[in-house]
Amino acid sequence: MINEYKGIWVFAEQREGKLQEVTLELLGKSRIMADKIKDKVTALLLGENVSHLSDELISYGADSVVIVEDSSLKAYQTNAYTSAIRQIVNKHKPSILLFGATTIGRDLAPRLSTRLETGLSADCIDLEIDKDGILIQTKPSFGGNIMVEIICPNRRPQMATVRPKVLGTPEKDLKRKGSKVFETVSINPTDILTTLIKSVKETTSAEKIEDASIVVAGGRGMQNKENFDKLYPLADVLGAMVGGTRPAVNEGWIGEDKQIGQSGKTISPKLMICCGIGGAVQYLVGMQTAETVIAINKDPNAAIFNYADYGIVGDCSEIIPILTEKLRSLLRK
Ligand SMILES: Cc1cc2nc3c(=O)[nH]c(=O)nc-3n(C[C@H](O)[C@H](O)[C@H](O)COP(=O)(O)OP(=O)(O)OC[C@H]3O[C@@H](n4cnc5c(N)ncnc54)[C@H](O)[C@@H]3O)c2cc1C
The missing domain is CATH 3.40.50.620 (HUPs)
Known part of the structure; x- marks a missing residue:
């Protein structure tokens, strides 16, 4: 009953x-x-x-x-x-x-x-x-x-x-x-059909993207590995980790353990910067509890802007180095 x-x-x-x-x-x-x-x-x-x-x-x-x-x-x-x-x-x-x-x-x-x-x-x-x-x-x-x-x-x-x-x-x-x-x-x-012989801890010392309080994420709009790598200096300035969408992982620009989304990791950082990311549902479910979201996309109608608190319309390969330098000089003061 x-x-x-x-x-x-x-x-x-x-x-x-x-x-x-x-x-x-x-x-x-x-x-x-x-x-x-x-x-x-x-x-x-x-x-x-x-x-x-x-x-x-x-x-x-x-x-x-x-x-x-x-x-x-x-x-x-x-x-x-x-x-x-x-x-x-x-x-x-x-x-x-x-x-x-x-x-x-x-x-x-x-x-x-x-x-x-x-x-x-x-x-x-x-x-x-x-x-x-x-x-x-x-x-x-x-x-x-x-x-x-x-x-x-x-x-x-x-x-x-x-x-x-x-x-x-x-x-x-x-x-x-x-x-x-x-x-x-x-x-x-x-x-009990199995016997536990010994348990082996993951030996990786790499930090988990799930634990990062600031994440800079790149998508297909980063266009190539060289551009994608421009995210790392930005992340360094902010003390952030770099993540990516599934296409970024498929292209080999970033490892699978850093994929955000439905078939990747769920993250909940305080600050998230989405670069060249369209805003597909399968991506959004992995980051929807991020506190503050900034999106950079050259298409003003990209879906990611519906979820972002702040938006920058423009080409990532130009904006990211400028943003990195600006933040570096601000944070140095
Ligand atoms: C079952 C299933 C599970 C999935 N799981 C995941 C998942 O876990 N994670 C995930 O991310 N996806 C997942 N996907 C894929 C998902 O549907 C989308 O295809 C994917 O999220 C799109 O990634 P993107 O935003 O990088 O690419 P796109 O959707 O192609 O967006 C690229 C964006 O970049 C912009 N852009 C292009 N050039 C520039 C430039 N120079 N400067 C600035 N902006 C630019 C474009 O305007 C566009 O908005 C899954 C799909 C399925 C069916």
């Missing part, structure tokens, strides 16, 4: 005892939705010796934390986590169950939704709730050309994965109070 399902639950993703930022973002949004319909927010925390993270989850918006500590949950393992969450969901019956669209969330949520025989909207970029507790899940669809709103009216829980960096991080409130509930699960060792 759908009426038996109550509350908004967030899977508290932790790695080596550190909560992932997307968990905090989901808690913030869940708090807003729960307050709207006078419901509760619960964080579901799995791992080994992880209960110390409960206070942080409460301070970011959880009313309660359900903690499952088990040695088989120490590192993420698909089958162990699926089995544990399934048992907890069947017992507590949350109305909504949310995951970050991280590697772990993208692995876990579809498997769980099949086991729980409910729907899942993957890679959402926004969530809302109506007065009856129906979760409205917004995501790009049909190749990213349109935004769709998806609901799951007949099955519970309503499940979604949400991209990191699209919801914004809520303020931490250390005065918030919440409850902690310890649960046990039974995980059959024979259900």
Whole structure:
């Protein structure tokens, strides 16, 4: 019975005892939705010796934390986590169950939704709730050309994965109070089909574009590698990172790890300068939460100007070196 399902639950993703930022973002949004319909927010925390993270989850918006500590949950393992969450969901019956669209969330949520025989909207970029507790899940669809709103009216829980960096991080409130509930699960060792031999950390020391507070991005309008490389001195002056659109990546002007958009990274910088970028939906979904956007494009009717706070109409190859010098002399003063 759908009426038996109550509350908004967030899977508290932790790695080596550190909560992932997307968990905090989901808690913030869940708090807003729960307050709207006078419901509760619960964080579901799995791992080994992880209960110390409960206070942080409460301070970011959880009313309660359900903690499952088990040695088989120490590192993420698909089958162990699926089995544990399934048992907890069947017992507590949350109305909504949310995951970050991280590697772990993208692995876990579809498997769980099949086991729980409910729907899942993957890679959402926004969530809302109506007065009856129906979760409205917004995501790009049909190749990213349109935004769709998806609901799951007949099955519970309503499940979604949400991209990191699209919801914004809520303020931490250390005065918030919440409850902690310890649960046990039974995980059959024979259900675990894989053995974790060792985990290897990414060795790259390169900074992630997702973490940059200023991004200078270039698109097809940069025309060639030589022009594209003019973005780096501008980025240096501003202490920014350089990113690109998919065509810029396809042309080999910049690496794939710096692609912004639907099939690339989602970023949320304080300042974003878009150079020679048209403003396709698939690009915009990756940067729509940027605080201030400046666009440089030679076409005054380019769609990017509809999203920019400031616009410069002109040729990037001429404007960017002038802008770089101007900023350099201003910032030197
Ligand atoms: C499923 C799917 C996923 C996708 N995922 C992504 C994604 O993750 N990221 C992404 O970026 N795209 C993605 N795309 C592609 C997307 O649809 C667009 O094709 C792409 O974003 C366009 O990139 P652009 O703005 O660099 O190029 P264009 O759209 O060609 O725009 C170039 C702009 O540069 C301007 N210009 C040209 N010359 C100059 C000059 N000298 N000076 C100033 N301005 C100039 C032009 O006026 C134009 O507005 C995806 C598409 C699909 C179907």
